[in-house]
Amino acid sequence: xxxxxxxxxxxxxxxxxxxxxxxxxxxxxxxxxxxxxxxxxxxxxxxxxxxxxxxxxxxxxxxxxxxxxxxxxxxxxxxxxxxxxxxxxxxxxxxxxxxxxxxxxxxxxxxxxxxxxxxxxxxxxxxxxxxxxxxxxxxxxxxxxxxxxxxxxxxxxxxxxxxxxxxxxxxxxxxxxxxxxxxxxxxxxxxxxxxxxxxxxxxxxxxxxxxxxxxxxxxxxxxxxxxxxxxxxxxxxxxxxxxxxxxxxxxxxxxxxxxxxxxxxxxxxxxxxxxxxxxx
Numbered sequence: 612x613x614x615x616x617x618x619x620x621x622x623x624x625x626x627x628x629x630x631x632x633x634x635x636x637x638x639x640x641x642x643x644x645x646x647x648x649x650x651x652x653x654x655x656x657x658x659x660x661x662x663x664x665x666x667x668x669x670x671x672x673x674x675x676x677x678x679x680x681x682x683x684x685x686x687x688x689x690x691x692x693x694x695x696x697x698x699x700x701x702x703x704x705x706x707x708x709x710x711x712x713x714x715x716x717x718x719x720x721x722x723x724x725x726x727x728x729x730x731x732x733x734x735x736x737x738x739x740x741x742x743x744x745x746x747x748x749x750x751x752x753x754x755x756x757x758x759x760x761x762x763x764x765x766x767x768x769x770x771x772x773x774x775x776x777x778x779x780x781x782x783x784x785x786x787x788x789x790x791x792x793x794x795x796x797x798x799x800x801x802x803x804x805x806x807x808x809x810x811x812x813x814x815x816x817x818x819x820x821x822x823x824x825x826x827x828x829x830x831x832x833x834x835x836x837x838x839x840x841x842x843x844x845x846x847x848x849x850x851x852x853x854x855x856x857x858x859x860x861x862x863x864x865x866x867x868x869x870x871x872x873x874x875x876x877x878x879x880x881x882x883x884x885x886x887x888x889x890x891x
Contacts, residue, residue: 637720641709645720646727649701653732656693664689687850691857694732698725698858699865706869714870721866725858733851778811787811795822795829 664686702721706712709720780787787810794803800822808818 637716637723638705638709638712641705642720642723642727644708645701645703645705645724646731647701648704649697649724649728650731651697652700653693653697653728656689656696660686660689660693691854694854694858695861698728699861701728702862702865703869706866707873709870709873711873712870714867714874717866717868717870717873718863719866721862721864721869722859724866725862728862729855729858775811778813781810781812791822791825792829795826800826 698721702717702724705720705724706717709717712720775784775787787807790806790810791803794800794806803826804815804818804822807813807822808815811818
């Protein structure tokens with residue numbers, strides 16, 4: 612490894628943390644320090660956002676319309692700020708405490724801080740993303756015949772309530788709705804007809820009339836639910852992609868800037884005094 616003498620603003624040499632005047636590779640201690648600084652900044656900004664947004668949320672809830680849309684846009688902008696600034700601050704801090712390293716090393720340290728930051732924050736919402744993905748899979752699977760708890764879909768439930776009104780069912784309505792809906796999306800219209808006839812005590816012909824009227828509406832409701840879930844997933848995916856890109860840029864800039872500052876100025880006056888005593 613090449614030995615390099617680094618000059619600070621006063622012209623005196625600055626020895627790196629290992630005392631041998633060499634450029635190090637990335638410092639994991641510095642990276643973890645920067646990571647915790649980024650989390651501290653993130654929590655502070657999120658708390659500030661909650662405090663400032665409470666009044667806006669109240670007015671948006673009361674007025675609705677444009678105020679609600681404005682609040683949503685403001686919340687999105689604040690979320691981007693709450694990601695960009697903490698990563699920048701944490702990456703800058705990591706490079707500053709890491710000693711004199713090349714700017715390229717500072718940039719890499721910033722990207723590692725970014726990765727740790729997203730690994731932590733995304734783990735907190737991982738369950739929500741998992742639920743969303745599960746919901747999409749359930750909706751798609753329902754159309755293919757793999758259904759579970761179909762009657763929990765509010766649109767389907769409303770359709771069932773309309774179809775089963777004035778019927779004296781032997782089992783609870785929710786159970787009958789589940790049985791009919793499951794058979795319908797599995798393509799078993801005959802089974803749905805016979806099941807409804809036995810549960811409602813009506814003739815197969817009467818049950819068939821209700822089923823034929825209900826079937827296209829249930830399929831349309833499930834398609835709408837699947838399309839809505841897919842749109843939400845698409846929005847979440849793009850938002851996450853933009854956040855990661857912006858965060859990576861912030862980490863790269865912060866790490867590079869911290870390294871650049873270290874190359875021209877020691878981290879503290881104490882470092883400079885210690886280095887002068889060494890030189891003497």
